[in-house]
Amino acid sequence: MAQRLPAVDAVTIGVGLTGALAAFEMVQAGLKVVGLERGAPRETVPNFQSPAIHDELRFSIRKAMMQDNVKVAVTFRNNSDQTALPIRRWESFLPGQGLGGSFVHWNGQSFRAQVADFVLRTHLIRRYGQKFLDACGPELTIQDWGVTYDELEPHYDRFEYLCGVSGKAGNIKGQIQPGGNPLEAPRSREYPNPPMKEPYFGAIFRKGAESLGYHPYPQPSSNLSRPYTNPLGVKLEQCVFCGFCERYACEHYAKASPQTILLPVLLKNPNYELRTSCEVLRINLDSTGKKATGVTYVDGAGREFEQPAEIVFITAFPLNNVRTLLLSGIGKPYDPRTGEGVVGRNYSYQTTAGPTVFMDESININPFMSSGAPGTMIDDFSGDNFDHANLGFIGGQYVGSIMTGARPIEFHPTPPGTPPWGLEWKRAVARHYNHTILIQQHGTSMSSRLNYLDLDPTYKDAWGQPLLRMTFDFPENDIRMSQYIADKVVEIGRAMGGKIVVRGGTKRPYTTTVYQSTHNCGGAVMGDDPKTSAVNRYMQCWDVPNVFSLGGSAFPQNITYNYTITIGALTYWALDAIKTKYLKSPGPLVQA
Amino acid sequence: MTFPRLLLVGAAAMLGPLGVITLVQAQSGGHPADAKRGAVIVAQGTAAGAPPCAQCHAFNGVSDASGAFPRLAGQSAYYLAKQLRDFALGERASAIMSPIAKALSPDDVADVAAYFATVNAPFLPLKAADAALVKRGEQLAKVGSAEHRIQNCDNCHGPDGAGEPPAIPYLAGQYAHYIAFTLQMWQQGFRKNSLNTMGVIAKKLDDQEIAAVAAYYQQVQSTLETVESQGKD
Numbered sequence: 001m002a003q004r005l006p007a008v009d010a011v012t013i014g015v016g017l018t019g020a021l022a023a024f025e026m027v028q029a030g031l032k033v034v035g036l037e038r039g040a041p042r043e044t045v046p047n048f049q050s051p052a053i054h055d056e057l058r059f060s061i062r063k064a065m066m067q068d069n070v071k072v073a074v075t076f077r078n079n080s081d082q083t084a085l086p087i088r089r090w091e092s093f094l095p096g097q098g099l100g101g102s103f104v105h106w107n108g109q110s111f112r113a114q115v116a117d118f119v120l121r122t123h124l125i126r127r128y129g130q131k132f133l134d135a136c137g138p139e140l141t142i143q144d145w146g147v148t149y150d151e152l153e154p155h156y157d158r159f160e161y162l163c164g165v166s167g168k169a170g171n172i173k174g175q176i177q178p179g180g181n182p183l184e185a186p187r188s189r190e191y192p193n194p195p196m197k198e199p200y201f202g203a204i205f206r207k208g209a210e211s212l213g214y215h216p217y218p219q220p221s222s223n224l225s226r227p228y229t230n231p232l233g234v235k236l237e238q239c240v241f242c243g244f245c246e247r248y249a250c251e252h253y254a255k256a257s258p259q260t261i262l263l264p265v266l267l268k269n270p271n272y273e274l275r276t277s278c279e280v281l282r283i284n285l286d287s288t289g290k291k292a293t294g295v296t297y298v299d300g301a302g303r304e305f306e307q308p309a310e311i312v313f314i315t316a317f318p319l320n321n322v323r324t325l326l327l328s329g330i331g332k333p334y335d336p337r338t339g340e341g342v343v344g345r346n347y348s349y350q351t352t353a354g355p356t357v358f359m360d361e362s363i364n365i366n367p368f369m370s371s372g373a374p375g376t377m378i379d380d381f382s383g384d385n386f387d388h389a390n391l392g393f394i395g396g397q398y399v400g401s402i403m404t405g406a407r408p409i410e411f412h413p414t415p416p417g418t419p420p421w422g423l424e425w426k427r428a429v430a431r432h433y434n435h436t437i438l439i440q441q442h443g444t445s446m447s448s449r450l451n452y453l454d455l456d457p458t459y460k461d462a463w464g465q466p467l468l469r470m471t472f473d474f475p476e477n478d479i480r481m482s483q484y485i486a487d488k489v490v491e492i493g494r495a496m497g498g499k500i501v502v503r504g505g506t507k508r509p510y511t512t513t514v515y516q517s518t519h520n521c522g523g524a525v526m527g528d529d530p531k532t533s534a535v536n537r538y539m540q541c542w543d544v545p546n547v548f549s550l551g552g553s554a555f556p557q558n559i560t561y562n563y564t565i566t567i568g569a570l571t572y573w574a575l576d577a578i579k580t581k582y583l584k585s586p587g588p589l590v591q592a
Numbered sequence: 593m594t595f596p597r598l599l600l601v602g603a604a605a606m607l608g609p610l611g612v613i614t615l616v617q618a619q620s621g622g623h624p625a626d627a628k629r630g631a632v633i634v635a636q637g638t639a640a641g642a643p644p645c646a647q648c649h650a651f652n653g654v655s656d657a658s659g660a661f662p663r664l665a666g667q668s669a670y671y672l673a674k675q676l677r678d679f680a681l682g683e684r685a686s687a688i689m690s691p692i693a694k695a696l697s698p699d700d701v702a703d704v705a706a707y708f709a710t711v712n713a714p715f716l717p718l719k720a721a722d723a724a725l726v727k728r729g730e731q732l733a734k735v736g737s738a739e740h741r742i743q744n745c746d747n748c749h750g751p752d753g754a755g756e757p758p759a760i761p762y763l764a765g766q767y768a769h770y771i772a773f774t775l776q777m778w779q780q781g782f783r784k785n786s787l788n789t790m791g792v793i794a795k796k797l798d799d800q801e802i803a804a805v806a807a808y809y810q811q812v813q814s815t816l817e818t819v820e821s822q823g824k825d
Contacts, residue, residue, distance in 0.1 A: 044741070045736035045741070045744070049734075049744045237789070240789060251744075253743060
């Protein structure tokens, strides 16, 4: 029997990026907020300090910062005809666990989306016609977001200044800025900090890309280029290029994370209470099923509690947002046979993989001197920045040289034909380790009626609840896109002076055994139509208006870029509407 | 690293496939560091007017027990050479070292740095510091301070302050007086050659914390020796 706790105004399920942001904005508005985090509490000091934090075996290989999939895994299959099996070793994607969530072990790659991304369907039909879109794949279910770039711009700006993003603007209010990305969406002002120093691999990429007429720019980074005090008064420091960013936490207060931008202020607020090691089982609804009454959770000692709340924010990793909705019976689950239902619909991912460029032995790359977002990029093939009319696909990828540390267990570049083990392999690693440049292709993933999330009929978690089941393979459209760009990137690799350029590009079937991206998105998508979206343009559940599902689960399909900054902007956008409209008059912010 | 003396001249002409000068070539300079010549400068000074380094730092780079001068023995050549250049440029302000550094030619700097880097010198017996202070220092060095948002020193200075050569100096066995003094120099802006890292951190430390880390690092090496000698007894 669950013990019923005193009611609070709001509860967040998860305390990562969206959970910390939601709690902060709500306590500022005078609400009493409880943050429920399933993982452990952790702070820069003492938890993220070296030498322990630089343990590559523990963090990169054994995934110590990731969701405990002994307790809660995700099952996976490529299509509806297969039987899904639990992923017991995270490889393809890495959902974080613990205070700060995945916003602790992220790389800090800090892009905005493009103007067209938010009105993708409308934009593509206007530019290429409905027939073209149908030809790209009748199974595609791409749609508009219900919010526009212009509406989000102030929230992008606010979130970038919160993080202290280091970059060079390429387009300020329509004016192209030298040194920045001329193809970016217009921003209202310069980044809060100048770009990071360009590593040697980036300088070589820049030359190669420029020689082919492309437009290189420094990757925007939430690993900071200089000491910075954010608008909340929290001080961050300058990145020291230690090379342990992705899959790790920053020891140096130099990477934006809840611990470095928000929590020092939030945790001091008497209206906020953080409870860690608390696994939320479900959101409780009243007898009408139209109003949430709070959540039920289990604490670290196994005791069950009911926490009543007026507002419930689902602020978990995107996959877990969807699972929470399904376990709570909020919104109609998606049925792939009829195409009806919205929860679990439009799950999408990210197309990654790029070439490896083997350089001459005289070129010392020193890739170990790096950060999580040290790249030099081009946007010439991003999104709809190039004419697709004769290409037979939609979408695109950014291309850039981003080497995030070349740590010894993970980084062993060898050219094709090298034996996979033994003396010759060791010789090849020694020969190529410091003379190899990786190029990233990173781009869109279109939603499809064949790809979705639902509850697994067989496998359960440690508390006896069904696991989330992922049914996913890349649509052929995305493969054509990735392969087209792969050819272009090989040309860049050659222009960089590569002796051997091993072509990249995504292939089918999708596999969960190779790292690709932790940008799982969709499944509880936002939109204007309750028939094709689980949440409205403010990420408010259509069916239960006092539940907000914040984060990447709201993306109707994935954009070209790493999604964290867009999640931050969307969250600020929703919270702004909650503060200015919902709190004054609780109820649906959009009439269905 | 040793490169032929001609390389500096050659570097501009030695272009990679794209006309890029490779970093190692560009950064290494043209002088093959000569530790033997460095030893002569340390002992005798230079004709251009630089006094012998040994006057303050001792011939073996252990300086003296006053702690007024840092221990240089075994410090990375890259780090030592950079400090000398920064003294000359004023990035590190020092009424004593700046004129000396200005009197040294680039070759002198490389040679002196190479010499001190190779010296394997003993640690002087020093008076033990207050145990509680050392303990507090150890905590800062290995864990940091959550309260003051100070990361641990070993993140960059290596396990137990062993250094992360080439760029980051060892602190283990360095004189407490010198560590405390140089942290104050960072705090007050007299030392600017890693302003955005050490300058920021030093400003977060209070006097007590500075005294503690300084006391801790001074005894790291001597603690090991004490343990060994106690074992023999």
